[in-house]
Amino acid sequence: MRVKGRLRTLATRALTESMEVKTMVHVARRMFGNYDLHERTGFPQSVPIPNRTAASQIIADVAETDLFLEFVSLLMSLERVGMAGRKYKIPRLNTIVTEILDTGYRYDSGSGSFVEDRAIRTTRNWGVLREGENYVMAFLGVDVAGNSELVRRHGQGSMQRIYQTLRQIVTESVQRRNGRLWGWEGDGGLFAFTFEEENQRAVHSAVEILNELFLYNLISCPLPEGLHVRLTIHNGPCEYRSDGTELKVDTVKRLWDIDSKYGQQDSLTISAAILPSLDHSLSSRFEGIRTSSGENLYAYSVRFA
Amino acid sequence: MRILLFTDNKSCLAGFDTLRRSKNHSVEVHPRGKLKPILEDLSHGHFIYLDITGLSIASVRSRLKLLGNSASSPFGIVDRNSTLKDIAELFQRGASDYVDGRLLREGLTTARFGRVVEFAAIGAPEPEPARIPVPMNVYPSGSGWDEVEQGQEYTFQMLYVGLDHMKEMRRKSSEDLLRTIRRTLQGILSRAFAGVDGRVWVWKEDDGVLLCPFDGERVTALIPAVRLVLNRVLINIEQFSVTTPISWRMGLHLGNTPYEASGETSSIVSEDLNLIFHLGERALKPGQLAVPKPQSRLRRTK
Numbered sequence: 001m002r003v004k005g006r007l008r009t010l011a012t013r014a015l016t017e018s019m020e021v022k023t024m025v026h027v028a029r030r031m032f033g034n035y036d037l038h039e040r041t042g043f044p045q046s047v048p049i050p051n052r053t054a055a056s057q058i059i060a061d062v063a064e065t066d067l068f069l070e071f072v073s074l075l076m077s078l079e080r081v082g083m084a085g086r087k088y089k090i091p092r093l094n095t096i097v098t099e100i101l102d103t104g105y106r107y108d109s110g111s112g113s114f115v116e117d118r119a120i121r122t123t124r125n126w127g128v129l130r131e132g133e134n135y136v137m138a139f140l141g142v143d144v145a146g147n148s149e150l151v152r153r154h155g156q157g158s159m160q161r162i163y164q165t166l167r168q169i170v171t172e173s174v175q176r177r178n179g180r181l182w183g184w185e186g187d188g189g190l191f192a193f194t195f196e197e198e199n200q201r202a203v204h205s206a207v208e209i210l211n212e213l214f215l216y217n218l219i220s221c222p223l224p225e226g227l228h229v230r231l232t233i234h235n236g237p238c239e240y241r242s243d244g245t246e247l248k249v250d251t252v253k254r255l256w257d258i259d260s261k262y263g264q265q266d267s268l269t270i271s272a273a274i275l276p277s278l279d280h281s282l283s284s285r286f287e288g289i290r291t292s293s294g295e296n297l298y299a300y301s302v303r304f305a
Numbered sequence: 306m307r308i309l310l311f312t313d314n315k316s317c318l319a320g321f322d323t324l325r326r327s328k329n330h331s332v333e334v335h336p337r338g339k340l341k342p343i344l345e346d347l348s349h350g351h352f353i354y355l356d357i358t359g360l361s362i363a364s365v366r367s368r369l370k371l372l373g374n375s376a377s378s379p380f381g382i383v384d385r386n387s388t389l390k391d392i393a394e395l396f397q398r399g400a401s402d403y404v405d406g407r408l409l410r411e412g413l414t415t416a417r418f419g420r421v422v423e424f425a426a427i428g429a430p431e432p433e434p435a436r437i438p439v440p441m442n443v444y445p446s447g448s449g450w451d452e453v454e455q456g457q458e459y460t461f462q463m464l465y466v467g468l469d470h471m472k473e474m475r476r477k478s479s480e481d482l483l484r485t486i487r488r489t490l491q492g493i494l495s496r497a498f499a500g501v502d503g504r505v506w507v508w509k510e511d512d513g514v515l516l517c518p519f520d521g522e523r524v525t526a527l528i529p530a531v532r533l534v535l536n537r538v539l540i541n542i543e544q545f546s547v548t549t550p551i552s553w554r555m556g557l558h559l560g561n562t563p564y565e566a567s568g569e570t571s572s573i574v575s576e577d578l579n580l581i582f583h584l585g586e587r588a589l590k591p592g593q594l595a596v597p598k599p600q601s602r603l604r605r606t607k
Contacts (some may be wrong), residue, residue: 155374157345204539211535215528279542281550302535 001127003063007099011068014075014092015055021048026083028058030074031067069105069114069128072096077112110196115178124180126194129240137194138202138235138274140179141255142170142209144187145228145265154223162227163187169216173208177201183247188229190247190255192238199235199277206231206268207282207300213266214302230263232256234271262289262297272296306422308332309347310383311340312356317383320409321354327415341371344378352422353380354404357389365389366398373399379425385409401425444561445521449502453518458563460519462526463577464503465585466494467512469552469592482547487511489545490553497533501525507570507578512585514578519559527596530555534594554589556581557596 003011015024021037028035041057043049062071076097078088097107104120105127107113116127129135144150144163151159163186171181174191179201183190193202209231217226236251246252254271263269275283275298286298308324310317313336318325325332335343340355353372357365365382372380381402382395389395392403402421404413446452446459453459468474468490474483491505494515498504503526506516517526533540533555545551560577589595 153374155344155371157347200542204543207539208536211532214535215532219528281538282542285538 001066001069001103001105003068007068007096008059008063010092010096010099011059011072012052012055014090014096015058016051017092018088018090021051021054023083023088024051024054024058027074027078028061031062031071032065035061066130069100072100073107073113076107108195113195115195118175118178122175122180124182125240125242126178126180129194131242132239134237134239135194136198136235137192137238137251138198138233139182139238139252139255140174140191140193140202140206141230141232141234141259142166142188142191143230143232143259143263145230147187150223158222159187162221162223165216166213166227166229169212170205170209173205173212177205179205183244190252197277199233199274200279202233202235203268203270203274203278203282206233210266210268210300210302228265230259230265231268232259232263232270233268233274234258235273258297262291262299264299264301266303267299267301269297269299272298274298306330307351308354309343309351309378310334310354310356311337311343312354312358312383313337314356314358314385317356317358317385317409320383320404320412323412323414324418330415330418340368344371347378351378352401352418352425353378354383354402355380356383356385358383358385369395369398369400379422381421383409442561443521446518446564448520449518450504453564455565455569456563458561460521460559460561461564462517462519462524463558463560463562463581464498464515464517464526464530465512465554465556465558465581465589466490466515467554467585467589469554471511474549477549486545486547486551490551493533493540493544497529498526501529503529504567506567512582514581524557524559526557530557530594530596534592537592552592554585554591555594556585556589557594558584559597 019027025035025037028037037049037054037057038045040061041049041053043053059068059071062068072093075090075093079090079093080087082088100114101107101117104117105114106117108115113128116123121127144166147159167184167189170189170191174181177193178195179191179193181189182192191202191205193199193205209229213227213229221227232255234251234255236254238246238249238251240246258269258271269289270286272295275286278286286300289297289299291297306329308321308330310321310332312318312334315334318332318334321332324330337356344353355368355372357368360368379401380399381404382389382400383404385406387405387407389403395403401424443460444458446461468486474486478486487508487510491508491513494503494505498515498517501517503515503517505513507514515526537552541550558577558581560575560581562575562578563573565573584595
């Protein structure tokens with residue numbers, strides 16, 4: 001996020017007026033780990049740094065390292081929860097938050113961080129994931145069953161149009177639950193979810209997708225045999241890379257492994273770690289799958305009763 | 306139907322004169338070389354004729370393969386010089402018609418083409434006339450609300466929606482919670498039927514009727530209603546913030562009623578409105594979506 005001059009000034013004033021330099025350094029160390037304010041400002045160790053200069057330097061540093069949103073989240077936490085047993089009143093914090101919201105972010109109270117407002121903007125990293133950092137994520141894989149046979153039978157052109165519709169159905173459902181498309185290759189793709197309740201949101205999206213495809217096959221799919229997909233959800237750590245190389249991390253590899261070995265058409269397959277996070281009314285609709293490795297996997301499907 | 310004729314000889318077109326003049330069909334002529342690119346972009350509802358006159362059998366087979374691989378359109382073959390020896394092979398490879406020189410000179414009739422379309426099994430999905438139990442007198446309200454006037458009688462799609470198990474809910478829950486549940490359900494209904502111009506019209510305490518305009522043919526409210534049934538578990542988790550599962554029943558009906566704005570409906574006298582409330586309160590089971598029998602057939606709309 002590019003931090004405009006007015007927002008920097010507001011944040012500098014807020015910091016100046018809310019705490020002394022020593023506390024500011026503690027706060028800065030929460031962001032950076034090690035932080036030497038004297039070195040950053042160029043003041044000799046023996047010379048005290050004025051409040052305003054210290055605040056200005058810290059704000060400049062968090063803005064330049066793209067940590068401004070995290071820093072404002074931390075200030076909010078200092079006001080609500082406090083630090084070392086003391087709560088801090090941060091003047092102008094409401095104005096700062098309002099300005100951030102106006103630039104297309106919303107505050108996610110569950111994760112305690114700002115994320116982009118998808119009504120205004122939708123980017124691959126929610127506007128906040130940082131290059132090279134590890135996040136716990138849930139991934140939803142979408143794979144068309146029997147793609148090669150479908151293309152052979154109906155032609156590339158026809159199938160491309162149908163896959164476009166599939167992509168639209170899936171993306172709408174995923175984005176409604178703040179998931180992101182991380183990769184789409186012709187007949188399927190990978191969608192990512194993070195922040196709070198990522199497993200639940202991924203599963204809810206997948207269930208809705210299966211329901212929508214059930215209706216699509218019933219009323220408007222031009223293929224006589226219908227369009228059938230396999231959906232898979234697996235979660236785990238993922239190091240974010242803006243160039244897309246994170247699609248090769250172990251968590252994603254494992255997802256496609258589950259899909260190829262145990263995925264069934266018109267079904268959602270989830271790994272064991274996902275099931276306990278679901279509401280009982282939904283988890284009770286999943287059935288266990290026998291696996292050769294003894295790993296616990298569960299499947300949900302839509303069928304005519 | 307849109308007929309695409311791929312030929313390099315315009316004289317071929319004379320055989321299609323009757324079809325060209327028919328108000329139900331149109332004939333477009335394209336060079337044979339354009340077959341592949343046009344086929345790639347073709348949507349449904351077309352019939353293709355390919356003139357193979359002068360082509361080698363190998364060329365004919367490669368084009369048949371191309372046509373056979375396309376799911377979008379059925380096809381027939383025009384063979385002006387009647388050179389093909391194994392005509393059955395055409396049908397084995399997916400063709401639905403064979404027109405030789407004699408037939409072409411006589412001209413293709415619409416009746417014959419009708420049979421071809423039927424044979425290709427694409428004529429069948431042409432929308433059947435709506436077989437919906439409609440009231441004795443139908444006053445279609447149109448496809449939207451623009452022409453609906455207060456005080457006038459119209460035929461609407463009426464969807465009864467009632468919350469289930471309310472006796473028990475009332476015993477266990479506060480009035481505040483019940484109000485929230487009713488309001489949440491109405492919000493869900495408004496969003497679910499927004500795409501088909503549905504409006505929550507009459508709402509009593511725990512049940513009500515949603516109106517969708519009726520154009521005299523299409524029952525547009527059916528799919529959103531089915532979607533509400535399919536997504537009931539998700540809706541409960543994501544939209545109702547209560548631990549007890551919320552269930553609702555629905556009944557769809559085509560009926561006549563004088564139209565008044567929502568909130569001004571107390572003086573309306575409508576047999577159909579009474580009927581749907583009666584059915585909803587007495588006949589529907591919890592969680593059920595009921596529709597009159599012919600209406601319940603989900604027709605493919607391609």
